[in-house]
Amino acid sequence: MDTELxxxxxxxxxxxxxxxxxxxxxxxxxxxxxxxxxxxxxDNILQREKDYPTGLNTGEIKVAIPHTDYTYSNTTQLVVTTFKSPVEFYQMDNSSSKISVNLAVMILFNNPKKQPETLKYIMKIIQNQSSLSMIMKQQSKESMSKLFKTFGG
Amino acid sequence: MDNKKTVIVCCASSMITSTVAAGKVRDVASSNGLPEPRIIQCKFSEVEGELDTNKVDFIVPTGNLDETVTHGVKTILAAAFVTGIGEDKVENQILEALKA
Structure with a gap:
């Protein structure tokens, strides 16, 4: 379903x-x-990250899910970035605590209707360390794209 | 006896993580045979206003919600619903609050 994400x-x-x-x-x-x-x-995403950070302590491999209001995007899509060296983000549930994040899954939103299925898809991935580990291992845009298709199952 | 609870489920601004948490709160109620709670889903900035106009049993924020806006209402932090870590503990707290 989510190939277009x-x-x-x-x-x-x-x-x-x-x-x-x-x-x-x-x-x-x-x-x-x-x-x-x-x-x-x-400006919006920087402010938003400052006020309400999105670093998630998901285990050994940590992920950030930056996002803003849908009004600032022209599409609904995920932007996946793996970090060569971990990048510090503040933690969503403890905004005074920094964590070293290994990858970011940025969520672009312009259509609230797509929200539930998109969320289900993202949660499934970020709550699964072996999925995150597979993401970290990909070395090309092609293989990463294929991997995300398999998550869409 | 009507034991229907009113719960505020909130997140920073975009309704993304609160949508996940609201689904979980409903699941906890239904899988334990409790009446479906009335859920008010809103942004952190709207919590105070909602508390002024509703009788709220407890609040479920997905991130750091400033204590000054909760007016002493019981608050259960639900970041675990986003990370998947420690979900059981939060589910139990919500179950207790729903039964209370």
Missing amino acids: IDKNDIFINQEFKSNTDYFQKTYQVLLKEGKVKKKFI
């Missing part, structure tokens, strides 16, 4: 970032060029 162009593998702000800015530049987010997206 992943766009091969927006899979970023083994990326090195100085900080999560660096990650947000670089990812935003690509998404803006593609017309997938609005100009205000960057």
